[in-house]
Amino acid sequence: MTTGRDLPRPRTAAGVAGLAAIRADPSGALVAVDFDGTLAPIVDDPATSRVQPGGIEALTAIRRSGARVAVITGRAAVVAVRLGGLQAVPGIVVLGQYGAERWHDGELTTPDPLPGLAAVRSGLSTVMADAEHGAWVEDKRLSLVVHTRPCTDPDAALRRLAPRIAALADANGLEADSGRYVVEIRPPGIDKGRALRALVGELRARAVLFAGDDVGDLPAFDVVEQLRGRGTAGVTVCSASTEVAAVAERADVVVGGTRGVVDFLEALGSAMSGEDAVTR
Ligand SMILES: [Mg+2]
Missing domain, CATH: 3.30.70.1020 (Trehalose-6-phosphate phosphatase related protein; domain 2)
Known part of the structure; x- marks a missing residue:
């Protein structure tokens, strides 16, 4: 368990408020993260990808604080669960294929392919x-x-x-x-923004964090911003890479790749459980 690790201060006022709301009211919070490039390092063969060490433990600590935890990914939901060992996080919701699929408590809901x-x-x-x-x-x-x-x-x-x-x-x-x-x-009309919005509504989340690394995550950033305009606190986190600049430009918090994301989640988990993480 990490204690005393720095929790970076978001660079926007809305992000500062969003992160503070998540820390102050874990049971009203949803912490949602992308998989590849955010929780799991990008590898040449996507069949061999693994969660950055410490990632599962960090998500579990956040969940134990009372928050809800989700992974929203372009991967098939069961593939993300299997590669990431995500089933170890109690109650995690895995939205696969940009939200077309849902995995929760070992059960997969998935539609038929379009003709x-x-x-x-x-x-x-x-x-x-x-x-x-x-x-x-x-x-x-x-x-x-x-x-x-x-x-x-x-x-x-x-x-x-x-x-x-x-x-x-x-x-x-x-x-x-x-x-x-x-x-x-x-299929048209499916993106991570719609997936995140539906999950926030379903869970009645009062504050939301979304972390991603790629342009496919930007619709979820849009939704965090829209929700903030309607009174739901929120914060966006970018897993920065040399390959994509557009996500870092939009995020409230920018961290260095998957290691940075997991360090952030560890610090957040400590802060949410009332341990002694500090905001710098
Ligand atoms: Mg990604």
Whole structure:
């Protein structure tokens, strides 16, 4: 258990108020975090990713203070649970595939795939036939993800593929969204903002924290800001990387990658349990 670790002071007044509200009233708080790049370091092979050491313990300490804890991820919910060992956090809610799926207490709720996905799946084989070496497709059943991280020039490979993938998605009633060396093809109208908003409503949270690292997390940042305008306290945390600048620009708190996130969560857990974390 960490004690006395510095809890960074948010750089905005709204963020300071949001963090203070979470510390003052843990039972009214929701602490929600993204998975890849936030809780788990990005690795070349996403099948081998693991939570940053201390992350599960930190989320558990936050949960034990009375707060609700959630992971909101683009991953399939059961994959995030399995890779992350998330089931160790009592009562955790895992919203997978940007909120299309929900895992709680060992039970998964997941919809049927959209009919257009099968056509995208087969169309992608044509698109990928002349993609850069190393690009590959991850099939998440409800969505498809094209990865270019293993390519020699992942940025260029992504830029070349993205328009063709977007056209294919659009022609079949799906959306294509780019992230850190990925393009995701998924059902329209699903994003982390909607997922977070619904969870805040369901849990009747009075204060919310959301931590993320990528542009797909920005809709959740938007929702934190909207909720603040309606009286729900909130704070956004960026897991900063050299790959994405847009998230750090928007966040109330910026920490260094997954290690920084877990240090922050450890300090928050200590503060929420009345232990002696200090705000610098
Ligand atoms: Mg991420």
